[in-house]
Amino acid sequence: MDHNRHGHEMASSLSFGRTSSTGSSVRRHSLNQTALMPLNIDDNMDSESVSEAGDVGVRALHSSHYSLSGSLRFDSNPSENGTVFPIQDTLLHGYGSLSDNPGLLHIGSLVAPPAVEIISRAPINALSDRPNETKDELEPLPLWMEYCSSLTHLAVFGILGVLTRYLLQKLFGPSVAQLTSDGTVLYLDLPSNMVGSFLMGWFGIVFKKDISKISDYLAIGLSTGYLGSLTTFSGWNQKMLDLSLHGKWHLSFLGFLLGLFLSAYSIICGIETAKGFRRLIRSTKGGSGENSRTTNSWRVDTFKRHIASIVVMLLLLGLLWAISGTLLEEEFDDHGSEAQLWLACIVGPAGVWIRWFLARLNGRGLGKTGSLKWVPFGTLIANVSAACVMAALATTKKAVNSKNCNIIATGIQFGLMGCLSTVSTLMAEFNAMRESQHPWRAYAYAIFTIALSFGLGVLIYDVPVWAKGY
Structure with a gap:
């Protein structure tokens, strides 16, 4: 009692x-x-x-x-x-x-x-708001099925993130709006990093719990898959390395400063506008009762609905890979400029999966005592390692200097490394630290990530190119 x-x-x-x-x-x-x-x-x-x-x-x-x-x-x-x-x-x-x-x-x-x-x-x-569901339908999913659902959602949304990032490059780049370009502090991936950070404020922070009420795997796909792949830290770091390669160190510094400032305020703007939209929805006629009934009808919380969700995502993934493979073969044989995009769509999901597995390190700290728990080591490792491999591939392209090598290396850079690294998650963590009891941690974390990635990139990319005279 x-x-x-x-x-x-x-x-x-x-x-x-x-x-x-x-x-x-x-x-x-x-x-x-x-x-x-x-x-x-x-x-x-x-x-x-x-x-x-x-x-x-x-x-x-x-x-x-x-x-x-x-x-x-x-x-x-x-x-x-x-x-x-x-x-x-x-x-x-x-x-x-x-x-x-x-x-x-x-x-x-x-x-x-x-x-x-x-x-x-x-x-x-x-476990359910629908009492007429049988017990068998509401049994927890087997672990292998949870993995399958998570990985397929991550892959599909990761490919969509790659395609969106490419479209934003073209839209704001030299061919259309002429706002971004290589060789300037307004690097090509700046719009995608800003848009992804803004949307992270909406779907990765404010409305993440609401999306999870429909499907936790959808929430994973949107935040980790789509927004994580829409933004890229390694691409940002590589553009600053290109500037330093030509002696424009001041532009590299300004590029990092401007990129951090704009991305940080993009997620703040996203959070505030999403909160305002949420208040507007709650103030409208109908209230939360109607929204709750709508959520219940769409909720993926039975075994059959999970199976249907997995099947749909597998079909979408197969379709996206089939289209990308076919177009890659055509473009590669013709040495087309789009070949690297379709290769990126094929290898991009692997980058998302690796980042998702590394995320288990976030919040755990170091050693048995769990020191430095406030450092998201999973995100840190993903961003730094992707930046280093990106720099190594850039060095390889200059050393080999062939059409096929450029297509393959660029496709891996844009897809695998672009999806392995992320700015939207970095900004979400930065904002959480900034609002914590120790706001200095946000700036220490961001500066350490940038300094370590850029410093290793100089050793991997700038020094060999200077030494060999590529």
Whole structure:
């Protein structure tokens, strides 16, 4: 009785949450009142906020496979009322402890079984708003199916991001608007980095939870897949290396400064306009009840709907790859200028997948103690490594200097490296750090990423070109 009483007291202090899709893969914030949190874990909360702002990555699948949302869910009395309330994993750092009995987990004075047992005992109506669905339809997805759905969404939206980035280059480049070009601080990828950062404020921050209510995999595809591939850090870094190669170091510095400033304010503008649009929607007639019914009708939260979603995404991926392969063969034989684009569409998904897997490192810190948790090491590694490989491919193009080598190297640069690196996620993390209790971390993180990438790029690209005289 005491345990149940304390459980209800804790539940009243926390926001109640419901899993929006079976086997959900995106961890959601569910703690609204931080008064319960000890002061000594405020830094952990900041680190968690930064981690959630960027790519969650494959680590969400492993946790969500057992807890349905990546955060433990406890049922104070599932046999009676099925009440399920979530507790962030950061809360466990302050309150939680494993007892002598490994089958129990102590949260303050609340003693609960492991999440696996709780979920298996929770009534099925706690997992769906449609009580007429059968239990089999609402069973959690197998882990391999979660991987398949995540990877296909990432691949399809990644290819769409590559195509959008190419269109923006052409639209704002020398051939049309003549606003951007090589050899200036207004580099070719600046519009895509600004547009992607702006849209990240909308669909990757403000409306991400709303999109997750329909499908967590759609949220992953839009933020990590599309917006991550629409923006590119390695392309930005390479353009600044090209400027430094010709001795224009001041333009390289201005290019980084201008690019960081415009991208940072693009995501701020995106967040503020999205919040304004959200307030406008809530103030319209009909309110949240109508929106909730519409969301429920579109929600992908049954086994059949997940299968249908996977099939559709596989068909789209196969179609995109087939079209890209056919056009690549035609353009490559004719040495056409579009060959690099179609090669980029073929190899681009691999870059998204690698970045998604690396995102598991975000928010974990270094070593067993988890030091420097506030640094998103997954995003940092993705951006720096992509910038280095991009520089190496640029050196290779100058050394070989053949048409076929240029097409292949440029296609890999634009697709694989462009999708492996990201500015939209970098800006989301930058903005989260800037609004945390330690705003200096945002500038330290951005400066370190840029300085490390540019410094290694000079060694990989500028020095060999100067030494060999390519």
